[in-house]
Amino acid sequence: MPTLTLYDAVGAALAEEMRRDDRVLAFGEGIATKRRELVEEFGPRRVRNTPLAEGIIAGTAVGAAGTGLRPVIDLLFAPFLCYAMDELVNSAGKLRYMSGGQFQFPLVTLVMTGSGWGVGAQHNHNLEAWFVHSPGLKVVMPATPADAKGLLKAAIRDDNPVLCFLDIGLLYQPGEVPEGDHLVPLGQAATLRDGRDVTLVSYGKTVGHCLQAADALAAQGIAAEVIDLRSLKPLDNAAILASVSRTGRLVVVHEANRLCGVGAEIAAMVAEHAFERLKAPIVRLGGPDAPVAASFPLEQATVPQPEAIAAAAATLCRG
Amino acid sequence: MSLNSPHAPAPDPRQLFEQMLLIRAYEDAIVTGSAAGSIPGTCTSVGQEAAAVGVVNALGADDLILTNHRSAGHLLARGADPGRLLAEVMGRRDGYCQGRSGSLHISARELGVVLTSTIVGAELSMATGVALSQTMLGRPGIVACFFGDGAACEGSFHESLNLAALWHLPVLYVCENNQWQAYVHRREAMSRERVSDWAAAYGIPAVTVDGNDVDAVLEAARHAAAQVRQSGQPYLLETWTYRTRGHLEPDDQAYVDAAEREYWRARDPIATCRERLIAAGRLTAAEAATIEDKVASRIDTARRFAEASPFPPIPTAAELARGVYA
Numbered sequence: 001m002p003t004l005t006l007y008d009a010v011g012a013a014l015a016e017e018m019r020r021d022d023r024v025l026a027f028g029e030g031i032a033t034k035r036r037e038l039v040e041e042f043g044p045r046r047v048r049n050t051p052l053a054e055g056i057i058a059g060t061a062v063g064a065a066g067t068g069l070r071p072v073i074d075l076l077f078a079p080f081l082c083y084a085m086d087e088l089v090n091s092a093g094k095l096r097y098m099s100g101g102q103f104q105f106p107l108v109t110l111v112m113t114g115s116g117w118g119v120g121a122q123h124n125h126n127l128e129a130w131f132v133h134s135p136g137l138k139v140v141m142p143a144t145p146a147d148a149k150g151l152l153k154a155a156i157r158d159d160n161p162v163l164c165f166l167d168i169g170l171l172y173q174p175g176e177v178p179e180g181d182h183l184v185p186l187g188q189a190a191t192l193r194d195g196r197d198v199t200l201v202s203y204g205k206t207v208g209h210c211l212q213a214a215d216a217l218a219a220q221g222i223a224a225e226v227i228d229l230r231s232l233k234p235l236d237n238a239a240i241l242a243s244v245s246r247t248g249r250l251v252v253v254h255e256a257n258r259l260c261g262v263g264a265e266i267a268a269m270v271a272e273h274a275f276e277r278l279k280a281p282i283v284r285l286g287g288p289d290a291p292v293a294a295s296f297p298l299e300q301a302t303v304p305q306p307e308a309i310a311a312a313a314a315t316l317c318r319g
Numbered sequence: 320m321s322l323n324s325p326h327a328p329a330p331d332p333r334q335l336f337e338q339m340l341l342i343r344a345y346e347d348a349i350v351t352g353s354a355a356g357s358i359p360g361t362c363t364s365v366g367q368e369a370a371a372v373g374v375v376n377a378l379g380a381d382d383l384i385l386t387n388h389r390s391a392g393h394l395l396a397r398g399a400d401p402g403r404l405l406a407e408v409m410g411r412r413d414g415y416c417q418g419r420s421g422s423l424h425i426s427a428r429e430l431g432v433v434l435t436s437t438i439v440g441a442e443l444s445m446a447t448g449v450a451l452s453q454t455m456l457g458r459p460g461i462v463a464c465f466f467g468d469g470a471a472c473e474g475s476f477h478e479s480l481n482l483a484a485l486w487h488l489p490v491l492y493v494c495e496n497n498q499w500q501a502y503v504h505r506r507e508a509m510s511r512e513r514v515s516d517w518a519a520a521y522g523i524p525a526v527t528v529d530g531n532d533v534d535a536v537l538e539a540a541r542h543a544a545a546q547v548r549q550s551g552q553p554y555l556l557e558t559w560t561y562r563t564r565g566h567l568e569p570d571d572q573a574y575v576d577a578a579e580r581e582y583w584r585a586r587d588p589i590a591t592c593r594e595r596l597i598a599a600g601r602l603t604a605a606e607a608a609t610i611e612d613k614v615a616s617r618i619d620t621a622r623r624f625a626e627a628s629p630f631p632p633i634p635t636a637a638e639l640a641r642g643v644y645a
Contacts, residue, residue, distance in 0.1 A: 025455065045455065048486075055444055056478035063448020066434050067383070068456050071448075090438050091445060095424075097643045099435075100417035102428040104645035136643050159645035 001176040006166065009145035009177045010110070011035055013152040014072060016181070018042050021070060024156055028057060028074030028110070054080045058087035058109065062161075065107040066095065070156060078113035078165060079125045092161040093136030104159045105136075108152065113141075114205055114255055115299045116169030121291030124168070124299070126204075126256030131163050132233045132265070138186055139232040141165040143207035145175035147230055150184030158186060167204040167255075187234035191243065195223035198249040198313045201240055201266060203229040205303065206253045212306035213313065222317050232262050240266060241274050248279035249316045255303045258286030280316040285309060329541075330376050332592075333602055333610070335533050338376075339368035339589045340614045342392045345401050348618050349391075349408060349422070353568040358408055361422040364389040366531075366563030369588035370495045372396045373536025374463065374556070377544045380431070381460030383453070385446050388423045388437040389495075389562075393465055397430045401617060402624035411628035418631045419642075431460070439500075440473030442466055443492075447479050450488035454551070461489040461547045469500030471514040480521040483553040491547050492518075492555040493540075495530065497562035498583075502574060518555040530558030531588040534595075560588075 004012065015038060018024045027048035032039050038047045050057050054075050061071040075084060092105045113126050131139050138160055142148040148166065155162035192207070193214050200210040207228045214224040225243050229236065244250050250270055252263035263284040270282060285304040292302050346365050352358035364371065371392030378384070386393045394404060399415070407414025408422040415427045423437040434445050446464035453460055470476055471494055483490045494514040498505050511517065518525035524546065528539040536558055543556045561583035565572045572580070596602035634641065 023456075051478070051481060051485075053474075053478045053482075055475055056447060056482050059441065059444020059475065059479070060448035060451060060482065063385075063434060063445035064451045064455075065448070066445070067449045067452035069448075069452050086438050086441055087444050091434070091436055091441055095426075095434060095436070096645060098416060098420050098424050099426045099428075100415070100419050101642050102416070102426060103434065106645075135640070138644075 001178055003174045004145050004177045005172045005174050006142065006145045006148045007171050009149040010152055010166065011038070012177065013149045013156070014038060015041065017153055017156040018046060023068065023070045024072065025069060026072045026074070027060070029076045031074045054083035055087060058084035059091065061107045061109070062087050062091045062105060065092070065105040065161070066103045070106045072108040072110065072156060074110045076112060077119075077123045078111040078127055079122050081109075081111060081127065084109070088131070088137065088161065088163070089134045093134050096136060105161045106159045107161050108155045109161070109163045111163070111165055112168045112171065113165045114167045114169055115292060115303050116167070116205070118294050118296045118299055120294035124292045126254070126287070128163070128165050128232055129256060129261050132262060136161065138162040138234065139165070140186060140230060141167065141204045141232060142230060143167070143170065143204055143228050145173075146177045146182065147184050147190070149177050150182045151186070151230060153181070154183050154186050162186070165204070169205045184230060187231045187236055189230055189236035189239040190228045191225065191239065192228055193224065193226040195225035195247065197223045197247055197317050198251060199225045199227060199240070199243040199247045200251050200253060200309065200313065201227045201229065202253040203232060203262070204255060206255055209304060209306045210253055210309055213309035216306065216310040217313055220314060222314060224313055235265070237269055237273075240270065244270050244274050245277045248277055249313070250278070251283045251285065251309060251313050251316065253285045253304050253309055255287055257289050258284050259289045261286050280319050283312045283316060285312060332534070332596060333606075335372050335376060335537065336589070336592050336596060336602070337610050337614065338372045338396050339533065339592060340611060341401065341617065342368045342371065342395050343589060344614050344618045345395060345404070345621070346391055348405070348622055350564070350568055359421060360567050360569070361408060362388045362567055363564050364392045364562070366583065366587070367495055367497055367560045368392055369533035369536055369592070370530040370558035370560050373533045374465075374493050374540040374558070376537055377540035378463055379460065381458065382431060382544070383449055383460055383462050384432045385442040385449060385462065385464045386432060386435050387439070387442050387466060387470070389467070390425055390435055394425060394427060394430070394432055397432055399427055399430055399432070401621035405621050405625035406628045409625050410630060411625055412631045413624070413628040440466065440470040440475035443470060443473070443479040444475040446490050447482050447486070447488055450483065450490045451486070453489060461491055461544060463491045463493055465493045465495060467500070468494060468496040468498070468505045468509065468514055471517065472500065472508050477517070480518060480523055480553065480555070484521045484523055487551050488553060489547045489551050490553040491543055492553060494555065494557040495560055496557050497560050499562045499566065501566045513557060515555055515557040523553050523555050525555035525557065527557040527559055530560030531586050531591060533588060533592050
């Protein structure tokens with residue numbers, strides 16, 4: 001199995017899907033510059049640079065998707081989504097329902113998110129929960145290069161708008177990526193490690209932190225199950241509930257700020273459906289309700305680290 | 320080469336008159352229903368009928384239309400069934416969007432009226448994408464995007480024109496400059512008198528035409544559509560018109576200058592058209608009355624159809640989200 005970075009796995013997914021389906025095209029802020037090999041293979045009509053104008057990039061994708069194309073757009077950094085909110089939330093997410101099902105919007109939005117580059121709060125803001133809260137949209141966030149390829153391929157084939165958040169801290173980390181038609185279905189979590197004592201649920205960069213925490217917990221005799229959500233919407237409630245039903249303890253971990261984050265939904269969902277199986281309160285670890293500082297140590301301090309995750313899980317197990 | 324569109328033969332002027340009457344009668348029925356409480360608040364285009372009828376009649380069957388919250392004129396000129404439109408406005412099952420749109424965002428794919436949005440300027444952001452589909456998929460039609468002077472003040476207007484020019488997209492931008500942006504007069508909101516002035520910044524040909532003269536609009540729109548077809552490049556047509564009624568029904572329009580309203584009321588597009596046709600000997604007063612009766616009868620039928628259409632069945636909580644995803 002070849003080893004690719006997450007960034008190159010995204011390129012491989014784009015190339016394979018553009019090869020497979022003539023209706024797939026890619027445009028965005030520098031995509032034709034940074035992914036030159038796509039321009040060489042598919043030509044400048046199907047791989048286009050755009051002005052730095054997120055509203056028209058997203059709106060053009062919505063109009064194109066509604067009338068027969070399958071665009072993938074690259075908006076660079078997640079906070080720039082603020083400029084594309086109307087097009088993605090009010091148009092892409094709503095016009096299928098509002099039109100009585102006359103149209104569908106198969107479009108994928110790529111953005112980079114999270115800590116790792118010290119670029120400050122206007123380039124680093126994990127706002128995936130905003131889009132989970134918006135009807136009509138789907139949201140994925142891979143933690144490995146293999147999942148980046150598989151989720152993006154599945155997202156391009158999906159007939160709905162999908163936001164794909166790429167964790168900056170993982171972008172150039174290598175990993176094994178299956179060749180050929182590797183698909184990761186939207187809405188299926190991955191159980192990365194089995195354990196009977198506590199469930200650690202996460203996505204993106206903090207999945208790796210949970211795995212490290214599980215190693216540390218194992219050394220203390222605590223067996224932690226680690227679930228990588230991969231898709232935030234649709235959310236694999238069944239995988240979470242099955243695990244928590246076995247372990248009776250849950251720690252939800254994400255880098256985005258905790259307040260009204262994806263972890264809040266998961267905690268509420270488990271409380272509603274598996275309360276009687278819980279042996280301890282649910283713990284949520286997330287960032288503060290604050291913009292992220294640029295300084296590297298301050299930036300990293302907003303991300304739940306393996307030690308904090310292990311400590312929280314150990315406290316639950318000993319409580 | 321003639322710039323007249325081969326896609327759209329010149330319509331009978333009496334048909335244009337009838338279409339304008341139909342739009343007026345339809346919206347009058349909505350105003351009446353709104354006042355009576357049987358129809359939710361709506362945005363009408365009373366006074367703007369010539370702009371809609373003139374432009375839509377310059378389009379061919381392959382052409383696609385994006386519109387906005389004042390869409391009744393565009394839809395009816397395109398041949399929409401007033402009964403199904405009214406049913407939609409009343410939230411009934413037989414509406415074009417099964418009662419999920421209401422009056423503000425009606426689209427009708429079967430008529431080529433795609434992707435209506437009520438977020439001011441959103442139609443401009445999507446028009447480039449629809450035109451991109453037409454060119455990438457090798458479809459023949461051009462894309463007509465209707466918006467107002469309010470939308471022209473949104474960033475999406477400028478972003479859209481820039482990208483359409485840059486990417487050679489066949490978009491006919493139709494700005495219905497009705498002088499009012501919700502509750503704000505355009506003079507309070509625009510640095511220039513005309514929206515067409517702004518198109519020059521993007522290298523896009525543009526013209527402003529008397530939007531209350533259906534013949535002038537038709538001629539300008541046929542020329543504009545042919546230009547877009549021939550060049551594959553965008554074109555901006557501004558129709559200089561007036562929103563006779565308020566922003567959202569009901570609206571007492573206490574904020575409107577009386578002299579301004581009187582000036583435009585004296586230039587009513589339907590009365591102007593009728594007088595011109597009669598003076599030219601193309602219509603008699605008796606024929607005009609017959610057409611008016613026919614239109615009134617159609618609206619009556621439409622109202623009965625809409626009122627007879629049931630509300631959509633109330634789904635269970637779990638079913639409420641049906642149709643959100645493909």
